[in-house]
Amino acid sequence: xxxxxxxxxxxALVKHHNQMVQQSKEKGKYYRSQEKKVLESVTEVSDIEAVxxxxxxxxxxxxxxxxxxxxxINLDSTSSTDEMTTEERRKQQKKEEALHxxxxxxxxxxxxxxxxxxxxxxxxxxxxxxxxxxxxxxLEENENLVLTPFExxxxxxxxxxxxxxxSDLLVMVVDAxxxxxxxxxxxxxxAREIDEHKRTLLLVNKADLLPxxxxxxxxxxxxxxxxxFVFWSAKAATATLEGKKLNPSFGMxxxxxxxxxADTKIYGRxxxxxxxxxxxxxxxxxxxxxxxxxxxxxxxVPAHSVVVGFVxxxxxxxxxxxxxxVGGKKTGVTSTPGKTKHFQTLIISEKLTLxxxxxxxxxxxxxxxxxxxxxxxxxxxxxxxxxxxxxxxxNRVPRSVIEDVYRISLPKPKPYEPQSRAPLGxxxxxxxxxxxxxxxxxxxxxxxxxxxxxxxxxxxxxxxxFEMPPGISxxxxxxxxxxxxxxxxxxxxxxxxxxxxEDVSVGEHALESRLEHVLSDLNSFxxxxxxxxxxxxxxxxxxxxxxxxxxxxxxxxxxxxxxxxSEGDGMPVRVFQKPVNRGPLSA
Ligand SMILES: Nc1nc2c(ncn2[C@@H]2O[C@H](COP(=O)(O)OP(=O)(O)OP(=O)(O)O)[C@@H](O)[C@H]2O)c(=O)[nH]1
Numbered sequence: 001x002x003x004x005x006x007x008x009x010x011x012a013l014v015k016h017h018n019q020m021v022q023q024s025k026e027k028g029k030y031y032r033s034q035e036k037k038v039l040e041s042v043t044e045v046s047d048i049e050a051v052x053x054x055x056x057x058x059x060x061x062x063x064x065x066x067x068x069x070x071x072x073i074n075l076d077s078t079s080s081t082d083e084m085t086t087e088e089r090r091k092q093q094k095k096e097e098a099l100h101x102x103x104x105x106x107x108x109x110x111x112x113x114x115x116x117x118x119x120x121x122x123x124x125x126x127x128x129x130x131x132x133x134x135x136x137x138x139l140e141e142n143e144n145l146v147l148t149p150f151e152x153x154x155x156x157x158x159x160x161x162x163x164x165x166x167s168d169l170l171v172m173v174v175d176a177x178x179x180x181x182x183x184x185x186x187x188x189x190x191a192r193e194i195d196e197h198k199r200t201l202l203l204v205n206k207a208d209l210l211p212x213x214x215x216x217x218x219x220x221x222x223x224x225x226x227x228x229f230v231f232w233s234a235k236a237a238t239a240t241l242e243g244k245k246l247n248p249s250f251g252m253x254x255x256x257x258x259x260x261x262a263d264t265k266i267y268g269r270x271x272x273x274x275x276x277x278x279x280x281x282x283x284x285x286x287x288x289x290x291x292x293x294x295x296x297x298x299x300x301v302p303a304h305s306v307v308v309g310f311v312x313x314x315x316x317x318x319x320x321x322x323x324x325x326v327g328g329k330k331t332g333v334t335s336t337p338g339k340t341k342h343f344q345t346l347i348i349s350e351k352l353t354l355x356x357x358x359x360x361x362x363x364x365x366x367x368x369x370x371x372x373x374x375x376x377x378x379x380x381x382x383x384x385x386x387x388x389x390x391x392x393x394x395n396r397v398p399r400s401v402i403e404d405v406y407r408i409s410l411p412k413p414k415p416y417e418p419q420s421r422a423p424l425g426x427x428x429x430x431x432x433x434x435x436x437x438x439x440x441x442x443x444x445x446x447x448x449x450x451x452x453x454x455x456x457x458x459x460x461x462x463x464x465x466f467e468m469p470p471g472i473s474x475x476x477x478x479x480x481x482x483x484x485x486x487x488x489x490x491x492x493x494x495x496x497x498x499x500x501x502e503d504v505s506v507g508e509h510a511l512e513s514r515l516e517h518v519l520s521d522l523n524s525f526x527x528x529x530x531x532x533x534x535x536x537x538x539x540x541x542x543x544x545x546x547x548x549x550x551x552x553x554x555x556x557x558x559x560x561x562x563x564x565x566s567e568g569d570g571m572p573v574r575v576f577q578k579p580v581n582r583g584p585l586s587a
Pocket of ligand 1: 205206207208209232233234235236313314315316317318319320321358359360460461
């Protein structure tokens, strides 16, 4: 056969070889693109790519979930509410919310075992997740129910599932200023479904923003409702670690030393580590008593270590807490919610391992998008209507406190208006712009810039505010605890029926007096330059030119985590394995 001439078999072999090379190149490209895909929180489906992605997903699984001929029927639809008054509609809404509260669940991970292939696992989870999305969509078909924007990215929920499964003790981090808003009782229930011995501890963070008397009332409420809790301030713990000099008149510090009351004191770092380890070890010992399980722990965790998982809404201070507990900066902290993307495992000692989960927006009823932005769980960038967002702040912070903090004069209500009404968003924004000289290129007041600053101050605690437990007002004596959930909380007092002037002004007066108390607390708090004294802040504001007030660059997250798939279930795990600060725990 002449040289260079190929036989049919030779050609077929070369062709097959080329095809194989091409296929492996394509596979490689696919996996690389999957790896590059950044884990993004999706709470609203507003951009076109997310809509398309979700439609694709829904289409792929539609036939599996809906056998031919089966047409979904809306069983929740109720009679038209067109003829109802606002008050009637609100009552109806509350009734419906109570009725459907049990349907408002977080998604459960479908049963799995180590013999399942990654594809099978992935498919099962996608199906279960889509079913969950459908059940929430059905709820929304009921015109009396309004669901908040919630996390819609399955990969973020997968992170939560893993943290729940691995943890002995679950720590739900909440913002002390409104603990119930950030608490998710269904998550506690889910943890118990996974293992009846798992318990949840409410870590009431940012307690430095609460006066002692308010902590006392919350402590009573938590006790009465059987909620395991601890008051904590990641900010104060970090300051102590860094050896920052605290002002002796700082309210939190004095109350911490003066009170021996374990319920209301704000825990220090070492105390918290000991308490977490103790609670988790209790759970493990109860579990081992009731089963033959000899304490085998999953994945990267030392054999005799207990695992404490940290979960919660974005921006409640999970990363700050972890950093304070580890004793160094291990996870990034910013005031922008949703920055932590993957859960992280931190080995504190041979006996204690922490697990930090990305922040999750749990589904709930009624809160508006603006309430969620003001609560710090949705990024300020999501704000499209500045006036509505600032109205939330104006409704919750008394007029005199706003005027005091910003040294501005808000327009008084007109003579024919209720004199106790909250300032309007537009009034607040215009006064703020006028005092700071904020002017947009159109020549009109730059309300966008003003709104961003006001919301940031509100979230950071510079504009003091907090909620009281349901059924409690600031003026009540300690013994007069009333568990009537129908009574108005402080924010509801401001938002309540404007015609009831007398009640409103009494409530507002009480709120003002306690906020003045907080202001005086905050005036003396200058840790880490986080909350400068109101006086200093005002002085700086008035003396600096508006063009100098620029947005601080965001601090970058620590990306030094190693990623590996430890349990063969397709989930990347970030592990920090260097034992840290064993000192206080080795005893
Ligand atoms: N006053 C006060 N602020 C705090 C405290 N802990 C955290 N913060 C602030 O709250 C903001 C959010 O803190 P992070 O630790 O990033 O919150 P996170 O829960 O990890 O947020 P994600 O990454 O979105 O899940 C930051 O601006 C912190 O400085 C605290 O104890 N007191």
